[in-house]
Amino acid sequence: MVFLDEPTTGLDPDARQEFWKLVSSLKQQGCSVLLTTHYMDEAQRLCDRLLLLLQGQVIDQGTPEELIERTVGDEVVEIAGIDELQLQGLTRQADTWYRPFGDGYVVALPTQRSLLWEQLGSLQPQRLTRRRANLEDVFLHLTGKVLQ
Numbered sequence: 001m002v003f004l005d006e007p008t009t010g011l012d013p014d015a016r017q018e019f020w021k022l023v024s025s026l027k028q029q030g031c032s033v034l035l036t037t038h039y040m041d042e043a044q045r046l047c048d049r050l051l052l053l054l055q056g057q058v059i060d061q062g063t064p065e066e067l068i069e070r071t072v073g074d075e076v077v078e079i080a081g082i083d084e085l086q087l088q089g090l091t092r093q094a095d096t097w098y099r100p101f102g103d104g105y106v107v108a109l110p111t112q113r114s115l116l117w118e119q120l121g122s123l124q125p126q127r128l129t130r131r132r133a134n135l136e137d138v139f140l141h142l143t144g145k146v147l148q
Contacts, residue, residue, distance in 0.1 A: 001032040008042060020045060040135035050135075054143050064135055071141055072133040073111045080104025081126025090119050099144050106137060 004023070008016045023046050026033055037043055043050055044064045051061045060067060079087070080103050087105060091098045094116040098107040104127060109116060121128060 001034065002026060004033060004035045006037055007035070008037070008039065016042075040139050044135040052139060052142060059142050060138075067138050068133050068135060071138045072108050074133060075109040075130055076133050076137050077107040077109060077117065077120055078102075078104060078129040078131070079107060079120055079123075079125045079127065082120075082123045086123060087120075090116060097141065099140060101140065106140065108133070108137070108141070 008019055011019065023033055023035070035046060047064060049061065049063055050067070052059050052067070060071065062070070078101060087098055087107070091107060094110050094114050096108045096110050096116065098105045107120070117130065
């Protein structure tokens with residue numbers, strides 16, 4: 001068993017990629033790896049199962065796929081340049097959540113078909129991007145202030 005405590009902190013992208021290959025190789029050889037990291041992309045890529053901690057307490061656990069599906073769903077929207085009160089109303093109507101993200105917001109798109117994507121576009125935001133949900137979205141939702 002190998003214990004790794006934030007092993008890629010401070011590494012450049014090339015060194016990080018090489019380290020990921022090493023960890024994957026160890027796993028393929030049957031070695032158990034316990035990894036702590038603040039990098040959700042790293043956890044999503046390397047971990048078979050994870051525990052998400054907040055102030056030393058487990059707040060959720062499972063495979064990366066389980067956590068994403070259960071907490072966020074399939075897709076999120078990154079949006080900027082809109083009024084938060086309008087966003088709050090639309091997300092409440094769609095029974096979903098949003099939270100601050102950079103200079104805008106991240107919004108979970110409901111799994112069922114909804115008009116939320118079109119409604120967000122009709123607000124004429126400065127930026128509107130639809131993408132697959134990831135572990136960073138899970139972490140932000142579970143550890144941040146939930147807005148509805």
